[in-house]
Amino acid sequence: MHTSSDVVARLCGVVKRYGHLTALDGVDLVLQRGELLAVLGPNGAGKSTSISLLLGLIRPDGGRAELFGMDPQQIDARRRIGVMLQSAMLPLTLRVGELLRLVASYYPNPRTLEESAALAGVTDLLQRPYGKLSGGQQRRVQFALALCGRPELVFLDEPTVGMDIDARRKLWxxxxxxxxxxCSVVLTTHYLEEAEALAQRVVVMAKGRVLSEGSVDALRAQVPLARIRCVTDLDATAVSTWPQVTSAEREGVRLRISTGAPENVLRRLLEADASLCELEVQRAGLAEAFTELTREENAEQEAA
Incomplete structure (x- = not known):
């Protein structure tokens, strides 16, 4: 049970339609103080619509959206958030330092320019015009703008798109x-390893509904799959026909197997190839859990 002081953002039974399309169909979502929540889903799942409702950019057709217990369009609520959307229209001629000073001036207790720049890793860009930066550098500047007001809640919509691996790790x-x-963080991302590395809680959405939510470990536990990798001469096509083997494919000298019954498959592997070596067994990751959850949703929709 969450107390009102714990909750910084909430969707309660939210419905949102665009003509005949139902973008959200009775969505409930709660974000707690100091939590990093990852919202995952395929294109069209309703992620961006959910964020837009919490930002007050659109209104629900049913249910309600709250930000710090207030209407998301109230200025007192908006002054407590930072936002980094997938695209940003910023003055191309302003220098990065000028942009940071301008945005920080809108907040009652902003970070210093130096603190914001250091946290976002843009100190070396402060004197450069925004329009002269690469796409990845612009994304880092947008992140700096999202945090410069010392927000209590930050919305990050696909924040690391266009960044190289080093820049992505620094943003993490x-x-x-x-x-x-x-600070609370709402993260939407297509990089499942990003959610797996960062999120305390994950919400999986598809076709306007919440399919599942919980910790990364809890979502993994919903999918009884394991990965087996080993060096063997066994034929992948033949192994894929074994009972309880979901898939088997060759990776050079290694065979990669997905199964819901790893103990049984391991016994048969060892019986079939006494020279088998370099054996690895891993439980399902978030990527497999996400794939399985969304596949089940699609199957149910098609059956209906």
Whole structure:
């Protein structure tokens, strides 16, 4: 049971339609203080619509959206958030430092320019015009703008798109620093390893509904799959026909198997190839859980 002081954002039975399309169909969503929540789903799942409702950019057709217990369009609620959307129309001629000072001026207790730049990793870009930056550099600047007001809640919509691996890792570190300060973060991402590395809780959406929510471990536990990798001469096509084997494919000298009964498959592997070596067994990751959950939803929709 969450107390009202714990909850910073909430959707309650929200319905949103665009003509004949139902973008959200009775969605409930709660974000707690100091939590990093990852919202996952295929295109058209309703992720961006959910974020837009919490930001007050659109209104629900049914149910309600709350931000710090207030209407998301109230200025007192908006002053407590930071936002990084998938696209941003910013003045191309302004220098990065000028942009940060301008946005910080809208908030009652902003970070210093130096603190914002250091946290987002843009200190070396402060004197450069925004329009002269690469796509990945612009994304880092947009992240700096999202956090410069010292927000209590940050919305990050696909924040690491266009970034190289090093920049992405630095942004992950900055997100963890925000959460350590007590800031709440809503993250939407197509990079499932990003959600797996960062999120304390994950919500999986599809076709306007919440399919599942919980910790990464709880979502993994819903999918009784394991991965087996080993070096063997066994034929992948033949192994794929074994009972309780979901798939089997060759990766060079290695065979990769997905199964819901790893113990049984391991026994048969060892019986079939006494020279089998370099055996690895891993439980399902978030990617497999996400794939299985959304596949089940699609199957149910098609059957209906």
């Amino acid at each position: 570190s900055a997100m963890r620093a925000l959460v350590a300060e007590g």
